[in-house]
Amino acid sequence: MSTGATVWLTGLPSAGKTTIAHALAERLRGAGRRVEVLDGDEIREFLSAGLGFSREDRHTNVQRIGFVAELLASHGVLVLVPVIAPYTDSREAVRKRHQAQGTGYVEVHVATPVDVCSVRDVKGLYARQAAGELSGLTGVDDPYEVPEDPDLRIETQDRAVEESAAAVWALLAERGLVTGDALAREARERGPAGDAPAATGPQATATSERSRRGGGEARERGTAGDAPAATGPQATATSERSRRGGGEARERGTA
Numbered sequence: 001m002s003t004g005a006t007v008w009l010t011g012l013p014s015a016g017k018t019t020i021a022h023a024l025a026e027r028l029r030g031a032g033r034r035v036e037v038l039d040g041d042e043i044r045e046f047l048s049a050g051l052g053f054s055r056e057d058r059h060t061n062v063q064r065i066g067f068v069a070e071l072l073a074s075h076g077v078l079v080l081v082p083v084i085a086p087y088t089d090s091r092e093a094v095r096k097r098h099q100a101q102g103t104g105y106v107e108v109h110v111a112t113p114v115d116v117c118s119v120r121d122v123k124g125l126y127a128r129q130a131a132g133e134l135s136g137l138t139g140v141d142d143p144y145e146v147p148e149d150p151d152l153r154i155e156t157q158d159r160a161v162e163e164s165a166a167a168v169w170a171l172l173a174e175r176g177l178v179t180g181d182a183l184a185r186e187a188r189e190r191g192p193a194g195d196a197p198a199a200t201g202p203q204a205t206a207t208s209e210r211s212r213r214g215g216g217e218a219r220e221r222g223t224a225g226d227a228p229a230a231t232g233p234q235a236t237a238t239s240e241r242s243r244r245g246g247g248e249a250r251e252r253g254t255a
Contacts, residue, residue: 004073005104005177009082012139014120015112016156017082023165025080033078038065040083059090066094073103086144108168109150114139116157
C-alpha cells in the first residue's frame with residue numbers, strides 16, 4: 001500500500017489554495033496515487049453544519065477536518081486540504097494528531113499577499129467587506145496567524161498554477177510520498193515530450209523551509225476556520241450546493 005499523508009494548504013481567502021490542490025490532485029491521480037481533496041465548503045455543509053465562525057467554532061471545525069484527513073491518510077490516501085484556518089493553535093493541534101498516529105503531514109503556506117487576493121476576490125468577499133456587508137474576513141478585520149515554519153511557502157502572484165502545484169509535487173517526492181513507480185507512470189502518461197510542469201523549477205519563493213536546511217520531518221500543521229461572519233444580506237449563491245441551501249459556508253469562502 002502506498003504511504004498516505006495530509007497536505008494542508010493554508011493562506012488567505014482567494015490565495016489560490018483550492019486551485020493548487022485540484023491541479024496537484026489531477027497530476028497525482030494521473031500518476032496512480034489515491035487522492036482526496038477535502039473542500040472546506042463541503043465540510044461546512046455535511047460535517048460542521050451546526051458550527052458558526054467564532055474562534056471556538058473554527059477550532060472545532062479544523063479538528064474535525066484534521067481527524068478525517070488523518071484517518072484517510074493512515075489508509076494510504078494523499079489528502080489535500082485547502083482550508084485557511086488562521087489560528088496557530090488549531091494548526092498545531094492537527095499536526096500533533098498526525099504525529100501521534102505516525103501519519104505524514106505537510107504544511108504548505110500559500111503566501112499570496114492580501115492586496116493580490118483582494119483583486120482576485122473569487123467569491124466577492126473582499127468587496128462585500130469593503131461595502132460593510134460582511135465582517136470577520138480573515139486577513140482584513142480578523143487575524144491570520146502566518147505559519148512561522150511551514151514545509152513549503154509559495155507566493156502565487158508570480159507563477160502559474162502548474163508551477164505552484166509542481167513545487168508541492170517536488171516536496172512530496174523529496175519526502176518519499178511520490179514514489180519511483182508513480183514518477184515512471186506519469187512519464188509514460190505524458191509521453192516523451194515531457195510536458196509535465198517541472199517539479200524542480202524556480203524555488204525562490206516556493207522553496208521548502210526545511211529543504212533549505214537539508215530536509216527534515218514534515219511539520220504536521222493544518223489550517224481552517226477562516227470564514228468571516230456575514231452581517232449583511234447573503235450574496236446570491238452560485239453553486240449547486242448553494243442553491244440547495246448550503247450556500248452560506250461557500251459564500252463565506254472558508255471552512
